[in-house]
Amino acid sequence: MDNEQNKVLFDPGYAPIVINSIGQVGYTYYMFNAINNIKVKRQNFKIICPKLENLLRINIAFYLGCLLWASYIKQFDNYEIIGNKLLNETCTQDEYTSEINFLLDFVENKFPRDYKYYNNKQYIPDETYIPILKAYKEFLILNNGFTNCSKTNQIVLPSNLKQLNKEQLENINENIQTAIQSKNLEKLFNSYSTIF
DSSP states (O other), X not given: OBTTTTEEESSSSOHHHHTTTTTHHHHHHHHHHTOOOHHHHHHHHHHHHHHHHHHHHHHHHXXXXXXXXXXXXXXXXXXXXXXXXTTTOOOOHHHHHHHHHHHHHIIIIIHHHHHHHHHSSOOOOOTTHHHHHHHHHHHXXXXXXXXXXXXXXXXXXXXXXXXXXXXXXXXXXXXXXXXXXXXXXXXXXXXXXXXX
Protein backbone atom coordinates (compact mmCIF):
# COMPACT_ATOMS: atom_id res chain seq x y z
CA MET A 1 0.00 0.00 0.00
CA ASP A 2 1.24 3.46 -0.91
CA ASN A 3 -0.49 6.00 1.32
CA GLU A 4 1.22 8.98 -0.32
CA GLN A 5 0.00 7.98 -3.75
CA ASN A 6 -3.42 6.80 -2.50
CA LYS A 7 -2.98 3.36 -3.99
CA VAL A 8 -3.60 -0.15 -2.65
CA LEU A 9 -2.83 -3.57 -4.09
CA PHE A 10 -5.59 -5.80 -5.39
CA ASP A 11 -3.65 -8.79 -4.03
CA PRO A 12 -1.49 -8.27 -0.92
CA GLY A 13 0.65 -11.30 -1.85
CA TYR A 14 -1.63 -14.34 -1.81
CA ALA A 15 -1.17 -15.36 -5.47
CA PRO A 16 2.38 -16.81 -5.25
CA ILE A 17 1.34 -18.90 -2.25
CA VAL A 18 -1.85 -20.38 -3.74
CA ILE A 19 -0.92 -20.52 -7.42
CA ASN A 20 -0.57 -24.31 -7.37
CA SER A 21 -3.64 -24.92 -5.21
CA ILE A 22 -6.51 -22.83 -6.59
CA GLY A 23 -8.74 -24.97 -8.76
CA GLN A 24 -6.95 -28.17 -7.78
CA VAL A 25 -9.79 -29.51 -5.62
CA GLY A 26 -11.96 -29.84 -8.73
CA TYR A 27 -9.16 -31.27 -10.86
CA THR A 28 -8.14 -33.85 -8.24
CA TYR A 29 -11.76 -34.86 -7.71
CA TYR A 30 -12.34 -35.12 -11.48
CA MET A 31 -9.32 -37.43 -11.85
CA PHE A 32 -10.55 -39.55 -8.95
CA ASN A 33 -13.98 -39.90 -10.58
CA ALA A 34 -12.37 -40.98 -13.85
CA ILE A 35 -11.43 -44.27 -12.14
CA ASN A 36 -13.98 -46.93 -13.08
CA ASN A 37 -12.98 -49.82 -10.82
CA ILE A 38 -14.76 -49.44 -7.45
CA LYS A 39 -12.11 -51.41 -5.55
CA VAL A 40 -9.33 -49.25 -6.97
CA LYS A 41 -11.43 -46.18 -6.34
CA ARG A 42 -11.92 -47.12 -2.68
CA GLN A 43 -8.16 -47.60 -2.22
CA ASN A 44 -7.44 -44.39 -4.11
CA PHE A 45 -9.87 -42.36 -1.99
CA LYS A 46 -7.85 -43.12 1.13
CA ILE A 47 -4.79 -41.68 -0.65
CA ILE A 48 -6.40 -38.57 -2.10
CA CYS A 49 -8.63 -37.78 0.88
CA PRO A 50 -5.89 -35.96 2.88
CA LYS A 51 -4.81 -34.16 -0.30
CA LEU A 52 -8.39 -33.02 -0.99
CA GLU A 53 -8.83 -31.85 2.61
CA ASN A 54 -5.55 -29.91 2.48
CA LEU A 55 -6.34 -28.31 -0.90
CA LEU A 56 -9.83 -27.42 0.29
CA ARG A 57 -8.45 -25.72 3.40
CA ILE A 58 -5.91 -23.71 1.36
CA ASN A 59 -8.60 -22.62 -1.11
CA ILE A 60 -10.98 -21.54 1.64
CA ALA A 61 -8.18 -19.75 3.51
CA PHE A 62 -7.50 -17.83 0.29
CA TYR A 63 -11.17 -16.82 -0.08
CA LEU A 64 -11.23 -15.74 3.57
CA GLY A 65 -8.05 -13.77 2.89
CA CYS A 66 -9.72 -11.97 0.00
CA LEU A 67 -12.64 -10.99 2.24
CA LEU A 68 -10.23 -9.82 4.95
CA TRP A 69 -8.15 -7.77 2.52
CA ALA A 70 -11.23 -6.18 0.95
CA SER A 71 -12.51 -5.24 4.42
CA TYR A 72 -9.13 -3.72 5.24
CA ILE A 73 -8.67 -1.65 2.06
CA LYS A 74 -12.32 -0.54 2.00
CA GLN A 75 -11.47 1.90 4.82
CA PHE A 76 -9.32 3.95 2.44
CA ASP A 77 -11.71 6.23 0.62
CA ASN A 78 -11.34 6.38 -3.16
CA TYR A 79 -7.85 4.84 -3.30
CA GLU A 80 -6.78 3.40 -6.63
CA ILE A 81 -6.64 -0.40 -6.67
CA ILE A 82 -3.58 -1.55 -8.58
CA GLY A 83 -2.92 -4.98 -10.04
CA ASN A 84 -6.53 -6.02 -10.70
CA LYS A 85 -6.11 -8.23 -13.77
CA LEU A 86 -9.88 -8.75 -13.92
CA LEU A 87 -10.59 -5.07 -14.48
CA ASN A 88 -12.64 -4.44 -17.63
CA GLU A 89 -12.81 -8.16 -18.43
CA THR A 90 -16.04 -9.49 -19.86
CA CYS A 91 -17.39 -12.54 -18.06
CA THR A 92 -20.74 -13.86 -16.93
CA GLN A 93 -21.84 -14.55 -13.38
CA ASP A 94 -21.73 -18.28 -14.14
CA GLU A 95 -18.10 -17.93 -15.20
CA TYR A 96 -16.87 -16.03 -12.16
CA THR A 97 -18.87 -18.11 -9.67
CA SER A 98 -18.17 -21.55 -11.16
CA GLU A 99 -15.25 -22.40 -8.84
CA ILE A 100 -17.01 -21.21 -5.70
CA ASN A 101 -20.19 -23.05 -6.71
CA PHE A 102 -18.16 -26.22 -7.18
CA LEU A 103 -16.53 -25.85 -3.75
CA LEU A 104 -19.87 -25.22 -2.02
CA ASP A 105 -21.34 -28.33 -3.64
CA PHE A 106 -18.17 -30.27 -2.86
CA VAL A 107 -18.25 -29.38 0.86
CA GLU A 108 -22.00 -29.75 1.29
CA ASN A 109 -22.68 -32.76 -0.95
CA LYS A 110 -19.96 -34.51 -2.95
CA PHE A 111 -17.25 -34.92 -0.32
CA PRO A 112 -19.61 -35.98 2.52
CA ARG A 113 -21.28 -38.53 0.18
CA ASP A 114 -17.98 -40.04 -0.99
CA TYR A 115 -16.42 -39.87 2.46
CA LYS A 116 -19.31 -41.89 3.86
CA TYR A 117 -19.24 -44.36 0.97
CA TYR A 118 -15.48 -44.97 0.80
CA ASN A 119 -14.44 -44.37 4.43
CA ASN A 120 -17.62 -45.53 6.20
CA LYS A 121 -17.42 -42.35 8.27
CA GLN A 122 -19.28 -39.09 8.33
CA TYR A 123 -17.43 -36.05 6.99
CA ILE A 124 -18.03 -32.95 9.05
CA PRO A 125 -16.53 -29.84 7.45
CA ASP A 126 -14.89 -27.15 9.53
CA GLU A 127 -17.65 -24.85 10.79
CA THR A 128 -16.02 -21.87 9.06
CA TYR A 129 -16.07 -23.32 5.54
CA ILE A 130 -19.68 -22.80 4.48
CA PRO A 131 -19.98 -19.24 5.85
CA ILE A 132 -16.74 -18.24 4.10
CA LEU A 133 -17.72 -19.81 0.78
CA LYS A 134 -21.21 -18.31 0.84
CA ALA A 135 -19.87 -14.87 1.78
CA TYR A 136 -17.24 -15.05 -0.96
CA LYS A 137 -19.87 -16.01 -3.52
CA GLU A 138 -21.97 -13.01 -2.47
CA PHE A 139 -18.80 -10.88 -2.64
CA LEU A 140 -18.13 -12.02 -6.22
CA ILE A 141 -21.70 -11.30 -7.31
CA LEU A 142 -21.90 -7.91 -5.60
CA ASN A 143 -18.67 -6.87 -7.32
CA ASN A 144 -19.39 -8.43 -10.74
CA GLY A 145 -16.33 -10.65 -10.48
CA PHE A 146 -14.21 -7.53 -9.72
CA THR A 147 -14.42 -6.43 -13.37
CA ASN A 148 -15.36 -2.88 -12.32
CA CYS A 149 -13.26 -2.46 -9.16
CA SER A 150 -10.66 0.20 -9.84
CA LYS A 151 -11.20 2.24 -6.63
CA THR A 152 -11.68 1.20 -3.02
CA ASN A 153 -15.03 2.97 -2.77
CA GLN A 154 -16.36 0.66 -5.52
CA ILE A 155 -15.87 -2.42 -3.35
CA VAL A 156 -19.11 -3.83 -1.94
CA LEU A 157 -18.75 -6.12 1.07
CA PRO A 158 -21.13 -9.01 1.85
CA SER A 159 -23.93 -8.13 4.23
CA ASN A 160 -22.96 -10.69 6.87
CA LEU A 161 -19.45 -9.33 7.46
CA LYS A 162 -19.01 -7.27 10.62
CA GLN A 163 -18.37 -3.53 10.56
CA LEU A 164 -14.88 -3.21 11.99
CA ASN A 165 -13.13 -0.40 13.81
CA LYS A 166 -9.65 0.90 12.98
CA GLU A 167 -7.91 -1.32 15.56
CA GLN A 168 -9.66 -4.46 14.29
CA LEU A 169 -8.74 -3.59 10.71
CA GLU A 170 -5.10 -3.09 11.66
CA ASN A 171 -5.11 -6.44 13.49
CA ILE A 172 -6.50 -8.06 10.33
CA ASN A 173 -3.76 -6.47 8.24
CA GLU A 174 -1.10 -7.70 10.67
CA ASN A 175 -2.51 -11.22 10.44
CA ILE A 176 -2.56 -11.00 6.62
CA GLN A 177 1.07 -9.87 6.53
CA THR A 178 2.10 -12.66 8.96
CA ALA A 179 0.31 -15.27 6.84
CA ILE A 180 1.97 -14.00 3.66
CA GLN A 181 5.46 -13.77 5.17
CA SER A 182 5.19 -17.28 6.61
CA LYS A 183 3.61 -18.57 3.36
CA ASN A 184 0.90 -20.14 5.50
CA LEU A 185 -2.54 -18.81 4.62
CA GLU A 186 -4.16 -21.04 7.23
CA LYS A 187 -3.12 -18.37 9.74
CA LEU A 188 -5.86 -16.23 8.21
CA PHE A 189 -8.42 -18.38 10.04
CA ASN A 190 -7.24 -16.55 13.19
CA SER A 191 -9.20 -13.53 11.91
CA TYR A 192 -12.38 -15.46 11.12
CA SER A 193 -14.23 -14.50 14.30
CA THR A 194 -13.21 -10.86 13.87
CA ILE A 195 -14.99 -10.54 10.55
CA PHE A 196 -17.86 -13.06 10.87
